[in-house]
Amino acid sequence: MSDxxxxxxxxxxxxxxxxxxxxxxxxxxxxxxxxxxxxxxxQYFSLKDEKAVIQATMWAGAFKNLGFELEEGMKINVIGRIxxxxxxxxxxxxxEKAEPDGIGALAIQFEQLKKKLTExxxxxxxxxxxxxxxxxxxxxxxxxxxxxxRDIITTVSRRFPGVDILLFPTKVQGDGASQExxxxxxxxxxxxxxxxxxxxxxxxxxxxxxxxxxxNVVEAIFESHLPIISSVGHETDTTxxxxxxxxxxxxxxxxxxxATPITKSDVLASLQDRQNRLYQASRQLIIRRQExxxxxxxxxxxxxxxxxxxxxxxxxxxxxQRLEQLTRERLTQKKQAEQLVFQxxxxxxxxxxxxxxxxxxxxxxxxxxxxxxxxxxxxxxxxEKAQDALLSLDTTRIVARGYAIVRQEDTxxxxxQTLTKGDQIxxxxxxxxxxxxxxDVRK
Numbered sequence: 001m002s003d004x005x006x007x008x009x010x011x012x013x014x015x016x017x018x019x020x021x022x023x024x025x026x027x028x029x030x031x032x033x034x035x036x037x038x039x040x041x042x043q044y045f046s047l048k049d050e051k052a053v054i055q056a057t058m059w060a061g062a063f064k065n066l067g068f069e070l071e072e073g074m075k076i077n078v079i080g081r082i083x084x085x086x087x088x089x090x091x092x093x094x095x096e097k098a099e100p101d102g103i104g105a106l107a108i109q110f111e112q113l114k115k116k117l118t119e120x121x122x123x124x125x126x127x128x129x130x131x132x133x134x135x136x137x138x139x140x141x142x143x144x145x146x147x148x149x150r151d152i153i154t155t156v157s158r159r160f161p162g163v164d165i166l167l168f169p170t171k172v173q174g175d176g177a178s179q180e181x182x183x184x185x186x187x188x189x190x191x192x193x194x195x196x197x198x199x200x201x202x203x204x205x206x207x208x209x210x211x212x213x214x215x216n217v218v219e220a221i222f223e224s225h226l227p228i229i230s231s232v233g234h235e236t237d238t239t240x241x242x243x244x245x246x247x248x249x250x251x252x253x254x255x256x257x258x259a260t261p262i263t264k265s266d267v268l269a270s271l272q273d274r275q276n277r278l279y280q281a282s283r284q285l286i287i288r289r290q291e292x293x294x295x296x297x298x299x300x301x302x303x304x305x306x307x308x309x310x311x312x313x314x315x316x317x318x319x320x321q322r323l324e325q326l327t328r329e330r331l332t333q334k335k336q337a338e339q340l341v342f343q344x345x346x347x348x349x350x351x352x353x354x355x356x357x358x359x360x361x362x363x364x365x366x367x368x369x370x371x372x373x374x375x376x377x378x379x380x381x382x383x384e385k386a387q388d389a390l391l392s393l394d395t396t397r398i399v400a401r402g403y404a405i406v407r408q409e410d411t412x413x414x415x416x417q418t419l420t421k422g423d424q425i426x427x428x429x430x431x432x433x434x435x436x437x438x439x440d441v442r443k
Contacts, residue, residue: 015084024082033074055092068108075101106206122222123243129227135195137164139188144169148200148252155256159263172201177211182220198255200231212239231255399430416441
């Protein structure tokens with residue numbers, strides 16, 4: 001039996017072999033992600049090819065720094081170490097670093113973030129702001145030592161001298177670049193004297209331009225109330241800042257041209273053209289008005305002005321005659337009405353009516369006095385009855401007739417039910433009060 005090993009002994013031996021084998025300390029594998037379901041912290045899934053499968057583990061720290069989103073079926077290259085888990089005897093690879101196979105991690109991260117922001121509506125055209133036609137001051141967020149600011153200054157000065165340019169010196173690549181870009185965009189939005197912003201830098205690799213693909217930069221551009229022109233990299237370079245900006249320019253020169261869509265010479269030429277058109281329009285208007293004045297001056301009205309009011313005089317005569325006729329008719333009607341009223345007054349027996357109403361008043365007075373006397377008698381009788389009722393309730397009158405009132409602690413007793421032997425009571429009589437103690441209670 002000494003030749004037989006226990007399962008745990010064999011597994012422990014194999015684990016030592018795995019742990020001490022230098023070829024298993026750092027393994028480079030290519031495989032397809034399988035059975036992946038994102039977990040809150042550590043990730044557990046499989047890597048497979050056409051003939052085999054190996055379990056994979058990625059601790060939370062490594063997964064957080066992955067730089068792209070793992071997806072089911074994605075082919076990846078990983079670096080890790082092989083370990084054996086004693087309780088189950090299964091071996092797996094602990095992944096320390098991973099990247100997509102055949103394409104850079106940044107490219108995958110770019111596409112995944114682009115998809116996320118597109119679905120969130122950051123790139124919708126309805127959010128784009130129109131660029132102003134005339135600007136007084138342009139803010140530029142870029143490196144102070146690059147060619148971008150020089151090209152913008154040269155182009156703006158050539159196209160529209162007098163436009164001010166305010167540079168926000170900004171780190172445009174490397175650690176902390178995205179945070180500086182965000183801070184300067186927000187700083188520019190706090191100013192009241194800027195008309196628009198140009199955000200940009202020169203060309204470079206995807207790593208060099210990556211600050212303009214960071215989500216915080218995209219959000220800052222999206223939230224800006226100032227219109228923003230993005231000019232990042234060369235014409236073939238594309239960043240997420242280009243998608244979210246209100247306008248995208250292939251070069252800094254093109255950005256300066258977009259910021260000044262109309263040159264100073266164009267404005268001067270337009271003003272000269274408008275001045276000429278205004279002069280010609282005014283001249284034609286004066287000519288037409290002069291011709292109209294000449295025509296009016298030669299009209300018959302000005303030669304014989306009395307013809308203007310001939311018709312009005314005739315109308316005035318007709319209206320005067322009409323007014324006189326209506327006045328006479330109205331006066332006749334009033335006189336007839338007056339005669340009618342006078343006749344009715346003459347036929348009216350005024351003395352008889354006065355006597356009738358005097359008698360009626362006397363009758364009403366007698367009736368009123370009778371009603372008042374009856375009402376007073378009724379009220380007096382009710383008062384005396386109420387007075388007698390109140391007097392019958394007067395305790396002093398009850399006691400005066402030989403009765404007594406028994407109280408216990410200021411409460412009038414109505415029954416022996418509430419008394420017990422030894423209780424203190426008071427008895428009120430007609431001429432005084434007796435304090436007593438209950439010796440016995442008989443019901």
